[in-house]
Amino acid sequence: MTHDHIDPNENPDGRDADIVHLDAARAGRQPDGPPEDRPAEADRTVAPADGPVLEGEIVRVDQPGPARTDWRTDLEAKARARQPIVPLWLRSAPEASETLKWVGLHYLHVSGYQLARAPLYGGRLAVRSPRGFARLVGGMVRWTFDLEGEPVRLASVQKADPENYIKLSRQRDSRVRLRVWVTGAALVTLLIAAIVVADQPTHVQWTALAVALAALGVIGKPADRPLINRAVVPANVERLTSDIVIRALTALSIAGINQAIAKNSKDAIRFVAPITRDGPGWRADIDLPYGVTVADVMDKRDRMASALRRPLGCIWPEGDSSIHEGRLILWVGDKDLSKTVVRSPLTKASSHDVFKGIPFGSDPRGRPIVVPIIQHNILIGSLPGQGKTAAVRVLASGALLDPTVEGWIHELKGTGDLDPHEQNCHRYISGIEDEAIAYAADSLTLLRKEVMRRSGALKALPPDLCPDKRVTREIADKRSLGLHPLVCIIDECQNLFAHPEYGGKAGDDAEFIIKLGRALGVVLILATQRPDKDSLPTGISANVSIRFCLRVAGQIENDMILGTSAYKNGVRATVFVPEIDAGIGYLVGATPMPKVVRSAYLDTPATQRIADRAHALRTKLGTLSGHGLGERPEHIIPTYDLLADILAVVPPSEAKVWNEIVVDRLADLRSDVYAPWAALEGGARTAQLTTALKPYGIKTTQVWGTPEGGGKGANRIGIVRDDIVNTITQRDRGAAS
Numbered sequence: 001m002t003h004d005h006i007d008p009n010e011n012p013d014g015r016d017a018d019i020v021h022l023d024a025a026r027a028g029r030q031p032d033g034p035p036e037d038r039p040a041e042a043d044r045t046v047a048p049a050d051g052p053v054l055e056g057e058i059v060r061v062d063q064p065g066p067a068r069t070d071w072r073t074d075l076e077a078k079a080r081a082r083q084p085i086v087p088l089w090l091r092s093a094p095e096a097s098e099t100l101k102w103v104g105l106h107y108l109h110v111s112g113y114q115l116a117r118a119p120l121y122g123g124r125l126a127v128r129s130p131r132g133f134a135r136l137v138g139g140m141v142r143w144t145f146d147l148e149g150e151p152v153r154l155a156s157v158q159k160a161d162p163e164n165y166i167k168l169s170r171q172r173d174s175r176v177r178l179r180v181w182v183t184g185a186a187l188v189t190l191l192i193a194a195i196v197v198a199d200q201p202t203h204v205q206w207t208a209l210a211v212a213l214a215a216l217g218v219i220g221k222p223a224d225r226p227l228i229n230r231a232v233v234p235a236n237v238e239r240l241t242s243d244i245v246i247r248a249l250t251a252l253s254i255a256g257i258n259q260a261i262a263k264n265s266k267d268a269i270r271f272v273a274p275i276t277r278d279g280p281g282w283r284a285d286i287d288l289p290y291g292v293t294v295a296d297v298m299d300k301r302d303r304m305a306s307a308l309r310r311p312l313g314c315i316w317p318e319g320d321s322s323i324h325e326g327r328l329i330l331w332v333g334d335k336d337l338s339k340t341v342v343r344s345p346l347t348k349a350s351s352h353d354v355f356k357g358i359p360f361g362s363d364p365r366g367r368p369i370v371v372p373i374i375q376h377n378i379l380i381g382s383l384p385g386q387g388k389t390a391a392v393r394v395l396a397s398g399a400l401l402d403p404t405v406e407g408w409i410h411e412l413k414g415t416g417d418l419d420p421h422e423q424n425c426h427r428y429i430s431g432i433e434d435e436a437i438a439y440a441a442d443s444l445t446l447l448r449k450e451v452m453r454r455s456g457a458l459k460a461l462p463p464d465l466c467p468d469k470r471v472t473r474e475i476a477d478k479r480s481l482g483l484h485p486l487v488c489i490i491d492e493c494q495n496l497f498a499h500p501e502y503g504g505k506a507g508d509d510a511e512f513i514i515k516l517g518r519a520l521g522v523v524l525i526l527a528t529q530r531p532d533k534d535s536l537p538t539g540i541s542a543n544v545s546i547r548f549c550l551r552v553a554g555q556i557e558n559d560m561i562l563g564t565s566a567y568k569n570g571v572r573a574t575v576f577v578p579e580i581d582a583g584i585g586y587l588v589g590a591t592p593m594p595k596v597v598r599s600a601y602l603d604t605p606a607t608q609r610i611a612d613r614a615h616a617l618r619t620k621l622g623t624l625s626g627h628g629l630g631e632r633p634e635h636i637i638p639t640y641d642l643l644a645d646i647l648a649v650v651p652p653s654e655a656k657v658w659n660e661i662v663v664d665r666l667a668d669l670r671s672d673v674y675a676p677w678a679a680l681e682g683g684a685r686t687a688q689l690t691t692a693l694k695p696y697g698i699k700t701t702q703v704w705g706t707p708e709g710g711g712k713g714a715n716r717i718g719i720v721r722d723d724i725v726n727t728i729t730q731r732d733r734g735a736a737s
């Protein structure tokens with residue numbers, strides 16, 4: 001459709017006329033076509049005096065009148081900005097009970113404090129009562145004889161104003177006449193009361209005296225000295241107002257903010273909701289000026305703390321990118337988060353259900369944070385001494401308090417921070433030496449096999465028992481299925497992944513487990529103080545679902561732990577102060593938005609108490625296994641890859657080889673591992689290899705062969721080389737998927 005119209009009188013055949021594309025003009029754009037054509041066309045619309053006269057409409061880019069928007073879009077926008085009907089603190093049961101407990105404790109404290117001081121207050125009242133008596137008598141006399149009016153009457157005498165004086169004197173006389181009666185009646189009442197009390201038992205007399213003294217004491221109170229001491233000295237926390245917030249934002253030296261304020265000081269920073277109390281602090285919801293992002297503000301948290309005159313641990317800006325990148329939620333706490341120790345509910349729990357997540361800590365507003373672990377993997381990272389192990393302790397304690405959880409703990413720092421839980425683990429090691437690293441590497445090999453086994457076991461379950469093909473509480477409780485939750489923790493995992501001998505394979509195994517184990521009840525929790533490519537394979541950092549990053553040094557480490565672009569999006573664990581903010585980090589993946597969280601702190605005695613409780617529970621239910629039952633590494637783990645070793649000693653030219661020959665060659669290859677096998681007598685030696693191959697699903701069989709040194713051929717138990725090759729191929733395919 002074209003709205004172009006050419007005047008037929010001016011140019012009847014219309015041959016020389018140009019067409020102006022109004023649709024394009026309306027859109028404020030040039031018509032389609034190569035850019036080099038556009039200036040010429042623009043020239044044509046500005047018709048020269050001798051050119052053709054064109055009719056058309058002038059179209060404004062901005063249409064006048066109110067913007068017409070879809071009412072549903074409006075409603076949706078309003079819905080996002082709804083104020084909660086139920087106050088936030090009442091929405092979660094733990095937060096509500098915490099608040100009520102806090103209020104109850106507060107008033108209990110106040111009552112106790114004041115009761116303890118009751119004798120002091122009694123003494124004060126008694127001491128003040130004579131002054132009160134004098135004040136009472138003086139006041140009554142002044143009132144009865146209208147002495148307040150005396151100065152005015154004197155003034156009329158001095159001014160020699162008889163008329164006024166007579167008027168005032170008459171008024172005084174009539175007042176005094178009435179008041180004398182009132183005072184007289186009051187005195188008679190008091191006298192009668194005194195006579196009545198004199199006839200009463202002694203305790204009534206003492207009570208009456210106490211009441212009289214108390215009343216006189218109250219009247220005798222000096223103006224500057226209160227009777228009652230304050231039970232709670234009010235914290236000197238300034239109320240957060242819009243002026244203070246604007247002042248603080250202006251002090252950040254962010255060009256976008258300062259320019260916007262210079263242009264329009266009123267509207268540059270908009271408050272989208274009233275500043276309110278939210279938990280133990282103030283909350284302001286702000287729209288930053290156009291082009292300024294929350295990340296810009298986060299970077300200057302320390303400056304903001306200075307501008308707000310509060311400790312750094314009280315200032316917690318947060319973004320809400322579900323609305324837009326410039327929506328800032330500024331929360332200013334009354335208390336410094338770095339000085340708050342978060343108590344874990346696990347210290348009192350008799351048991352726990354991991355399917356409900358693990359109570360991990362609290363956010364700056366004091367709201368409890370629960371970390372879901374089933375169907376998740378967790379990566380924790382920070383500089384040394386920032387609280388990784390403390391966070392791991394909380395997760396380990398929560399997991400092991402669930403007696404159905406099988407725990408595999410590897411603490412590769414060697415400080416024994418997780419030793420209290422050794423008694424509850426199926427596999428456990430604490431150490432930094434090669435043996436400990438090898439043990440952890442073996443764990444990952446075994447866990448990879450376990451993941452594959454579970455995958456088959458889950459597939460075999462009838463659909464009605466497992467409709468979603470993932471482990472549920474119901475399935476986990478059926479111990480015979482072997483699909484109970486398995487939590488494998490590797491603290492200081494950089495010591496494993498960066499190990500020259502074991503690192504590469506361990507990284508592959510961990511990636512495999514992270515990718516496949518989630519639905520199968522296998523949870524991997526990794527903590528590292530060196531988040532770089534060598535120490536934390538990218539396959540792990542890219543696939544992990546929950547991340548907790550305490551203080552790190554820079555953007556690269558930040559994004560290795562928290563995920564690509566986290567730093568750019570303002571989720572920056574560089575803002576935490578070394579050591580002071582130990583235990584405070586960004587938690588990503590556990591809550592809908594990234595959150596600053598302080599992990600709960602369990603010291604060694606508290607962890608020991610939890611571990612002992614977990615042990616008693618496990619003993620009662622019979623769920624202790626492996627290390628927890630006293631089995632030690634040499635009995636339960638191979639520290640080698642048997643299949644690869646067999647291929648190394650059986651060349652492709654030998655399709656079938658007797659077991660005993662394979663064992664002898666293996667002993668030559670790796671004597672520390674296989675020499676004990678070779679030392680076994682005939683049948684036992686053969687059986688040892690058959691047993692060792694069973695977990696891989698490889699069966700030995702009768703094969704034709706001759707002794708190594710030459711001799712008569714015979715049929716004996718042996719391996720088929722192709723079986724080994726096929727199993728390795730399948731395993732590698734599994735790793736690649």
Ligand SMILES: Nc1ncnc2c1ncn2[C@@H]1O[C@H](COP(=O)(O)OP(=O)(O)OP(=O)(O)O)[C@@H](O)[C@H]1O
Pocket residue numbers: 341342382383384385386387388389390391413529582583584598599600601
């Ligand atoms: N949630 C917390 N609340 C209070 N203090 C904590 C918290 N977490 C850690 N800390 C303090 O920080 C110290 C160091 O914590 P932790 O040993 O867990 O750090 P780390 O990061 O594991 O150290 P490293 O890297 O040296 O192993 C603790 O001894 C404790 O004083």
